[in-house]
Amino acid sequence: MARSRDIHRRMKSVDNTRKITRTMEMVATAKLRQAQRRVIESREYARRLTEVIQGLVTPELAEVEPLLREPEQVRRAAVVLLSSNRGLCGSFNSGLIRTGMAKVAEFGAAGAETELHVYGTKAVSYCRYREIPMATARNDLGDPPGQDDAQTLVGNLARRFADGSLDAVSLVFAEFRNMVSTPPVVKQVLPVSVDAPTSVSPYYILDPSADGILGALLPLYVTNSAFSALLETAAAEQAARRTAMKAATDNAEDFLNTLRRTFNRARQAEITNQIAEIIGGAAALED
Amino acid sequence: MSPAPDGPMRIRVISPTRAVFDGGAESVVAPAHDGEVGILRGHAPMVTLLGEGVMTVRGGGETQEFQVSRGFLQVLNDDVTVLAEQAAPL
Numbered sequence: 001m002a003r004s005r006d007i008h009r010r011m012k013s014v015d016n017t018r019k020i021t022r023t024m025e026m027v028a029t030a031k032l033r034q035a036q037r038r039v040i041e042s043r044e045y046a047r048r049l050t051e052v053i054q055g056l057v058t059p060e061l062a063e064v065e066p067l068l069r070e071p072e073q074v075r076r077a078a079v080v081l082l083s084s085n086r087g088l089c090g091s092f093n094s095g096l097i098r099t100g101m102a103k104v105a106e107f108g109a110a111g112a113e114t115e116l117h118v119y120g121t122k123a124v125s126y127c128r129y130r131e132i133p134m135a136t137a138r139n140d141l142g143d144p145p146g147q148d149d150a151q152t153l154v155g156n157l158a159r160r161f162a163d164g165s166l167d168a169v170s171l172v173f174a175e176f177r178n179m180v181s182t183p184p185v186v187k188q189v190l191p192v193s194v195d196a197p198t199s200v201s202p203y204y205i206l207d208p209s210a211d212g213i214l215g216a217l218l219p220l221y222v223t224n225s226a227f228s229a230l231l232e233t234a235a236a237e238q239a240a241r242r243t244a245m246k247a248a249t250d251n252a253e254d255f256l257n258t259l260r261r262t263f264n265r266a267r268q269a270e271i272t273n274q275i276a277e278i279i280g281g282a283a284a285l286e287d
Numbered sequence: 288m289s290p291a292p293d294g295p296m297r298i299r300v301i302s303p304t305r306a307v308f309d310g311g312a313e314s315v316v317a318p319a320h321d322g323e324v325g326i327l328r329g330h331a332p333m334v335t336l337l338g339e340g341v342m343t344v345r346g347g348g349e350t351q352e353f354q355v356s357r358g359f360l361q362v363l364n365d366d367v368t369v370l371a372e373q374a375a376p377l
Contacts, residue, residue, distance in 0.1 A: 041305040048301060048370050052334060052361060147303055147372070204363075205333040207319065216320075216336050217359060220372055227303055 004266040011259045018252035024088065025245035028238050032179070035235035038144060039176055039228075046228055049221055056210050056217075057194045065211065066162040067192050067218040077112040077168040078135070078157055079103050080189075082229065083120030084237040085139050090244035092174065092182070092237055093122040099184040100172040101132075112167070119153070145234055150227035154189060158222050161190045173229040174236035180243065182236035189225050192218055294346030295328045298367040300353055302374040307353065313346040315367055317360050326362055333362045337371055352377040 062068045081100035107114040117136035160166040169190040294313035318340030339356035358371035
């Protein structure tokens, strides 16, 4: 008797959990849709900006432009690690943290003094717990992220890179490839690396000169890389949360089915028992 | 929403967050870094830095104005691209 009631109580609890995870899954789906739209709408700007910069860069300009400077040896490096402010999104944050720590170790192994800039509650509390020193620890970036947040991320670092007190800046974020694939990636933000121009640019009138335009556009490019990374990470977080919550809902359903079978069997056994008792009782009276 | 300008040139205004405008035009007047620049059909290929100010797109009897700042303007084969860190229709 007590057994079937226990199982029933358990079923209620699992059902409640399932309701919560399903709701979180639906919320994440809605947020994901918006975040994904933002990522897609921002890609055109990044693509065009990259195109024009690629068309303008020449080996000679790469020598003089401060943001393109390739240091012979990296003495001081910075790693910017992005993470989310909230959990319940599977291995999203642990993946980012692992990738970030690997990058810090890589800079360290190459003999560079590395500073760590951490954004998002999850990575910040990880570093606090492990007592890993952080140059920045913040969790107040906008949702959705704005351009001023991108400026916060890299503005200061770009200035320090330009005046030579920093030799490399890498950004660790989650790349939003599609709904199910959002791997953590490392991107070198500074020095700006430009692929060789894909096609010979036509004879443009340049106003001002190529280096004048480049000097103005490269800071925009650096800020935009950070902005894209923020948008992608925001979308990836929702995608990861949706996947995790879907898995949790499915598990709860499976578990609920198992419990229901056990409950029915226990109930049947009880009834059988009771009938046997009644029959036994009736038979005793007849005698 | 009033009808958008139309004309033989294609003009796109793109900000970091979205494409603000994509359509046709007969003329574009934009604030370049050292003064206004006007673009008509058949303009030579050009890349110029934007200043801060109001850009005017005219065509088909319609006019549309945008506030733009920081970025560049590119002209290639009657295709005008304005890429601005801040761009909003007025």
